[in-house]
Amino acid sequence: xxxxxxxxxxxxxxxxxxxxxxxxxxxxxxxxxxxxxxxxxxxxxxxxxxxxxxxxxxxxxxxxxxxxxxxxxxxxxxxxxxxxxxxxxxxxxxxxxxxxxxxxxxxxxxxxxxxxxxxxxxxxxxxxxxxxxxxxxxxxxxxxxxxxxxxxxxxxxxxxxxxxxxxxxxxxxxxxxxxxxxxxxxxxxxxxxxxxxxxxxxxxxxxxxxxxxxxxxxxxxxxxxxxxxxxxxxxxxxxxxxxxxxxxxxxxxxxxxxxxxxxxxxxxxxxxxxxxxxxxxxxxxxxxxxxxxxxxxxxxxxxxxxxxxxxxxxxxxxxxxxxxxxxxxxxxxxx
Numbered sequence: 001x002x003x004x005x006x007x008x009x010x011x012x013x014x015x016x017x018x019x020x021x022x023x024x025x026x027x028x029x030x031x032x033x034x035x036x037x038x039x040x041x042x043x044x045x046x047x048x049x050x051x052x053x054x055x056x057x058x059x060x061x062x063x064x065x066x067x068x069x070x071x072x073x074x075x076x077x078x079x080x081x082x083x084x085x086x087x088x089x090x091x092x093x094x095x096x097x098x099x100x101x102x103x104x105x106x107x108x109x110x111x112x113x114x115x116x117x118x119x120x121x122x123x124x125x126x127x128x129x130x131x132x133x134x135x136x137x138x139x140x141x142x143x144x145x146x147x148x149x150x151x152x153x154x155x156x157x158x159x160x161x162x163x164x165x166x167x168x169x170x171x172x173x174x175x176x177x178x179x180x181x182x183x184x185x186x187x188x189x190x191x192x193x194x195x196x197x198x199x200x201x202x203x204x205x206x207x208x209x210x211x212x213x214x215x216x217x218x219x220x221x222x223x224x225x226x227x228x229x230x231x232x233x234x235x236x237x238x239x240x241x242x243x244x245x246x247x248x249x250x251x252x253x254x255x256x257x258x259x260x261x262x263x264x265x266x267x268x269x270x271x272x273x274x275x276x277x278x279x280x281x282x283x284x285x286x287x288x289x290x291x292x293x294x295x296x297x298x299x300x301x302x303x304x305x306x307x308x309x310x311x312x313x314x315x316x317x318x319x320x321x322x323x324x325x326x327x328x329x330x331x332x333x334x335x
Contacts, residue, residue: 002298005079012074016067065313072306080298087292094199094283095156095192096136098163099144099184100125100170101206105237105245107172108207112268121207121236122172124269129205130164132276142191143167146184148176148212152191181206181248182213185220185255189227200229201283204255207237209248221255231259234275236266 004010042048058066102122111124133141141163143154153166184204192200202224210217224231233256237247249265256263262282266272 001083003081003083005081007078009074009078012077013071016070061316062313065309069306069309072302072309076299076303076306080302082296082298084294084296087294093197094139094201095142095194095197096139096283097142097144097156097188097191097200097202098129098133098167099146099150099188099202099204100129100167101147101179101181101208102145102170102172102175103147103179103208104173104177105179105207110238111236111272114270119269120172122170124272125205125236126167126170128269128272128276130167131273132280133160133164133167135280136160140197142188144184144187144191145170145175146180146187147173148178149180150184150187151175152187155191156194176212178212179206179208179210180212180214181210181251182215182217182220184213185217185224185231186215189220189224189229192227192229200227201261202229202231202259203234203279204231204252205234205236206252207235207247208245209251217251217255218258221258225259229259230261231255232261232264232279234264234266234272236272 106122106125107120109118109120111119111121113119137160140156140158141154141160142152142156143163143166145151145153153170154163157163181204185202188202188204192202213220221231233252235247235249235252238245239247239249241247249263253263255261264275264278266275
């Protein structure tokens, strides 16, 4: 698409005509003939000298070339441009961190599929979380695995295929046998380091209670609240167990409440799928579309054409004058 960036400058087109109509012609008095006996010659011829005038006339070629050059110059001043089709870029407005408990207890086979088959907790989590990631096309997603300590498996990225690969390779015990719940929240806070992202969400999944953290989970939740990070907690363990295997529901609820998130419990594969479906619904996709149209400046073409036209006209005028001068010499062009 072609456009003029300053189309209002086209009002300059009739300026030469206005000047021609309004401004009076330039007049200059000169002596036509300079001879000491001019009056005697005039009396002998029987004429009386009077004031005369010579009005120079423009040729058609001069008028056309000057008019066309002016039009081209004004067109160049109006800044013609070629506008290319818009280029659009989608900018995520949410960072979504997934923190998954990979302590040894995640190998427990107590998750029942719809068919009745029992599968391990980690197997159910891998399936459901990978499906959740596939639906979050507009978010930057990161991944943390925690056991004795938290480990970043993937920084925030739009490469969701890589995140799904890391989830598929997750194994119970790969991060240690215990559970560092508070430290996992602390690591997630450090990874939320982009101030330009307006929404930050942490989805924390665990099947036990905190047994290895250096930072208490409640303190980590307070820091997350200050950093405006929403933490959704998911418990999938056994609330009736004892010791390290017991799911600390009260702590998970406290973390979620402190940060404006929600607590969920998944007791089987179907309920876990419902949990992530709910998370998908309450955190709808949010994106900003950035659009930019490349522009190619075209003013050089009318400006160059005007310059060439004026140079060509003056070259032809000079050649014409030189030709007439040579013809007027005694003996014509042969002299």
